[in-house]
Amino acid sequence: MAYSELIKSFGRIRTYLRSFYVYGFRHRDEFTEKSARSYDNERRRIESWLGDYMSFRQDADGRRVFLSVDSRSIPENPLYRAFRAKSFTGRDITLHFHILDILSSVGGLSITGMMDELSDRLSEFDPDEPPDESTVRKKLREYAALGLIKTEKRGRETFYVLSGDRTRISSWDAAAAFFSEAAPLGVIGSYIQDRLPEKFGQFRFKHHYILNALDSEVLCALFSAIGQRRLVTLAFRGQRRIVLPLKVFIGTQTGRQYILTWSPAHDRFSFIRTDRIDSAEAGDVFEFPAGLKARLDDFLSHVWGVTGNNFSRLEHIEMTVFAGEGEEHVVRRLEREKRCGTVVKVDDTHWRFSADVYDAREMLPWLRTFTGRISGLECTDARVIARFRGDFETLAQMYGGNNNAVS
Amino acid sequence: MLFHEIYGSYYLAAAAILREAVRGKLTGRELQSLVREHAFGESLMTVPDGLKGGKWRLMHKDLSTPLENEPSMPLTTTEKRWMKALLTDPRIRLFDPDMTGLEDVEPLFTPDMTVYYDRYSDGDDYADPGYAARFRTILQALRENRDLYVLFETGKNTRPELVVTPYYLEYSEKDDRFRLVAAGRKRRWTINLSRIIECAFAYENRNSRLIAAETDTVVFELEDRRNALERVLLHFSHLEKETMRLDESRYRVTLKYDRRDEPEMVIRILSFGSAIRVTEPERFIGLIRERIEKQKRLAAFPTDNAE
Numbered sequence: 132m133a134y135s136e137l138i139k140s141f142g143r144i145r146t147y148l149r150s151f152y153v154y155g156f157r158h159r160d161e162f163t164e165k166s167a168r169s170y171d172n173e174r175r176r177i178e179s180w181l182g183d184y185m186s187f188r189q190d191a192d193g194r195r196v197f198l199s200v201d202s203r204s205i206p207e208n209p210l211y212r213a214f215r216a217k218s219f220t221g222r223d224i225t226l227h228f229h230i231l232d233i234l235s236s237v238g239g240l241s242i243t244g245m246m247d248e249l250s251d252r253l254s255e256f257d258p259d260e261p262p263d264e265s266t267v268r269k270k271l272r273e274y275a276a277l278g279l280i281k282t283e284k285r286g287r288e289t290f291y292v293l294s295g296d297r298t299r300i301s302s303w304d305a306a307a308a309f310f311s312e313a314a315p316l317g318v319i320g321s322y323i324q325d326r327l328p329e330k331f332g333q334f335r336f337k338h339h340y341i342l343n344a345l346d347s348e349v350l351c352a353l354f355s356a357i358g359q360r361r362l363v364t365l366a367f368r369g370q371r372r373i374v375l376p377l378k379v380f381i382g383t384q385t386g387r388q389y390i391l392t393w394s395p396a397h398d399r400f401s402f403i404r405t406d407r408i409d410s411a412e413a414g415d416v417f418e419f420p421a422g423l424k425a426r427l428d429d430f431l432s433h434v435w436g437v438t439g440n441n442f443s444r445l446e447h448i449e450m451t452v453f454a455g456e457g458e459e460h461v462v463r464r465l466e467r468e469k470r471c472g473t474v475v476k477v478d479d480t481h482w483r484f485s486a487d488v489y490d491a492r493e494m495l496p497w498l499r500t501f502t503g504r505i506s507g508l509e510c511t512d513a514r515v516i517a518r519f520r521g522d523f524e525t526l527a528q529m530y531g532g533n534n535n536a537v538s
Numbered sequence: 539m540l541f542h543e544i545y546g547s548y549y550l551a552a553a554a555i556l557r558e559a560v561r562g563k564l565t566g567r568e569l570q571s572l573v574r575e576h577a578f579g580e581s582l583m584t585v586p587d588g589l590k591g592g593k594w595r596l597m598h599k600d601l602s603t604p605l606e607n608e609p610s611m612p613l614t615t616t617e618k619r620w621m622k623a624l625l626t627d628p629r630i631r632l633f634d635p636d637m638t639g640l641e642d643v644e645p646l647f648t649p650d651m652t653v654y655y656d657r658y659s660d661g662d663d664y665a666d667p668g669y670a671a672r673f674r675t676i677l678q679a680l681r682e683n684r685d686l687y688v689l690f691e692t693g694k695n696t697r698p699e700l701v702v703t704p705y706y707l708e709y710s711e712k713d714d715r716f717r718l719v720a721a722g723r724k725r726r727w728t729i730n731l732s733r734i735i736e737c738a739f740a741y742e743n744r745n746s747r748l749i750a751a752e753t754d755t756v757v758f759e760l761e762d763r764r765n766a767l768e769r770v771l772l773h774f775s776h777l778e779k780e781t782m783r784l785d786e787s788r789y790r791v792t793l794k795y796d797r798r799d800e801p802e803m804v805i806r807i808l809s810f811g812s813a814i815r816v817t818e819p820e821r822f823i824g825l826i827r828e829r830i831e832k833q834k835r836l837a838a839f840p841t842d843n844a845e
Contacts, residue, residue: 136578137548141541153771156781156789179579188780201778201794203708215550216578219543221588225595227544228556232605252604256595277539278615294612297639303621305677306633310624313709315647319620322545323613333680333705335719338712339776348540351616354647379647383712384656386772391653436655453836467660496809503829506836525812527834530827 134172136179137218142409144213145345147173148198149406151185152210152342155197180212202339206332208312210344211321222262225253226270231279231293239283239290242268304331312336315354315379318347340386345406352411353379353390362395362414367407375417377427379405380437389437393423400430402437430489435470435497439489446491448472448515450498451483451507461504468497481506491515495522544611551576551585553611556596559603569601619646628664632673654711661714662732672737676718679704685740686720690733697735702727703746721746728798752797757818758807760789766813773806790817804829 138144146164150157151174162170174196178185181198188195200209226249233248234240240248242264250261271291274280283290303323308331311320324330353376356363365372374392380402381388389402395417430441454461462482465474472486488494491512498508498519510516543549554572558564573585588594590601597603613621623645624630625637663669679686689699702722709716716731726749760770767789771781778794795803804825807814816823 136580136584137546153768153775154781155779156783179581182579186780190782197780199778199780202776203796212547212578214541215545215547217541217543217546219546219548221593221595223543224549224552224588227549228552228596228605228609231609231611232607235610236606253595255598255604257592277542277544278618279544279612295639296612298613298618298621299636299638300613302634302636305681306624306630306635309629309633309709310627313629313711314620314624314627315652316540316620318540319617319646323617323621325545325550326611326613331681333707335706335708337708337710337717340711340772342772342775351540351646354651357651358644358647378651378653380653380655382656383654384773385769386775431653434655463660467658469659470655495811499811500805500809502808503832504836505833522811523830523833527830529812529815530823530830 134175135218136176137216138176139218141214141217141348144173144176144216145406147177148210148213148345149342151177151196152198152200155186155199156195158193158195160193176216177213180216181209184209200341202341203335203337206308206312206334207321207324207330208317208339208341208344210341211311211318213345214318214321214347222266223270226262226267229253230267230270230274234280234291234293239285239292241285241288241290242271245271245291300326301328303327304329305334308332309334312339315381316347316351318344338383340382342386342406343381343388346388346408349405349408349411350379350388352413353405356411356413359413360417360419362417364412364414365390365392365403366409366412367403372403373414374401374403376411382437385436387437391437393427395420398441400427400441432471433486433488435486435488435490435493438493441489443489445487445489446510446512446515447485447487448491448494448510448512449483449485449507450501450505451477451481452501452504453480453506454482454504455480461501483507492518495519499523539616544614547577548581548585548588551581552589552594552596553609555585555589556603556605557608559597559601560605560608562602564601566601615643616646618643623647631664631670632677634674654714657711658713662716669731672734673707673716673731675737675739676704676707676731679739680707683743683745685743685745687736687738687740688718688720688729688734689736690729691735692733700727701740701744703744703748705748707731719748721748725749726751753794754797754800754822755792755794755819756803756807756816756822757790757792758814758816759784760791761813761815762787762789763813766810770810770814773810800825 159167159170184198184200186197186199229249229252245267246261246264253259253261271280275282279294281292281294283292304327307320307323311317311324357376362373362375365374374394376390376392378391379388380391388405390405391400391402393400433445452461452465465482465484469484472484474482474484477483491510492515495518508516508519551573554576555564555569558568569586570582573581577585589597590599618640622640622643626645626648685701685703687701689697691697700722702720704718704720706719707716708719718729718731720727760766774793780792782790784790807816808829816826
């Protein structure tokens, strides 16, 4: 099959984009999931979509390709371009523009009327034969499902009418520019921006994880299932699991997104990373069991981030932090960064954070950010203290006590 | 359906080209320029050929088209549902979008479906009418290229008054805060919106030039244990970076960051513990070492609670 810039399914390109963007150290022969030719084609496509952001390095092992972007310096997520690369047939694009044009000229039409108009239009071209009626009918149904057209019954006939837009899109320019980057499924906002004569380009985004955009199709299916309270079958890492999706957990510091699910078979809450989900197929509507909402709220009040489950034991953790005079910012940090638990003043220079959580090990990275100020650390899970202490000792050895210790 | 050709670059390019063709103003050169503007790097090899003639049957070789109207496409249901979802977001108060036509639309998601689990809890107060008014003044100044008078409170409780040329509104997802990035008095200003007390259009435009933010580089080696490679690279993925493999489990990462964010960078690097070893620059190593030394003096980890 001849090479094309366009692709049929988005799933295939996710892995390559992720690898070029997150890792960027792999050479061609390390992409072993598919053939070398596949790699060449995907790399060429990505280069075609995102050429401005691609970098190359030649080293002893060969050439490396990577995507490097300071997402703070750009007004829009460049990875959205990949969503604009869906392949189509010549007939798709012919019908798209002619159907929308015909309907905006003549208003509602039956399938017979539409076929007549199309025959008339397409007779100007070589080849001049119109598409068959079933193809046009199928396209009209597809466009009705997308919301581009509406169907109306007039007598015994179905008429197709262009959907009317009453929304003044121009008034959405700044909101679309902002929420395209700062709300879930922002790629849809970027589609709306494509409709504007001019984009509002004066927002910038700090701590902005653009990679989450690649999970948009999965996320959209999950939101839909949450809204309709449907079970979903998730395909991930070679498994299939039937679960009730409850909430999407978005990391603003980790670059990861998770879906919190409840399994009816195991009565278990668990988190699954959305970038590992290949597909989410909606199943039956599921009646929320009595008491589940209260149990969910209780579970969430003891979750630090995205690990743990309702079968784990709650662990108690306490960290005492030193903050001297003029160091109130340290206390403010504790207050604003704690996700559960409490902060109490112990004396004039010490504050204690304490919480009961399902998985205290998940807190280790946060605890380490207070290195230099921790005057007390206790946890009912002894492994947490042991790991913290062991890691700190390694760190101290790594940096040594003199200027030549790190080499 | 998010991944669909109706949103695609080829359709966008075709619509822009056909718009000009309907107006009778299309030239071959313009056709090529519209493809370059709306489509991809290699699209010039396919889009013009597809459009002109029997393949897509939208335009004749003489660049005329049988279309009677400039192409336009109604909003899709998915787009409307996304817009409706935004109306449930507290930040929508900062904007003033037209809601007509969205009355009977189901939102694609609602705030209770998402949890920003590691977001700081002292974000901006979007419900404050004064905040929203100041935000809108800044937005208008950005649209109309107007300078702004601002009075704000600094972290040290001083209250400077300035006339600045606004350049961007910067939003941090982690902090849930907006900042105004502006130029004035020969320097670059980044002012938290929540600290702005007064904000109005200036009497005259000075059009001060924005000086680029000063950047620094930190280089560290990374030991890939407990999935540290992925955690670290994802965590820092929003920065300009380069990663090199040193051996089977060790990598060298070079990160570029805004110099004013250095304390934050120190903390973020420390959060990975001994999985990361900073190797350059010496000044940054000194900052890490300082915290380690302070911690050693505090001796906080009781041995009786250990394994």
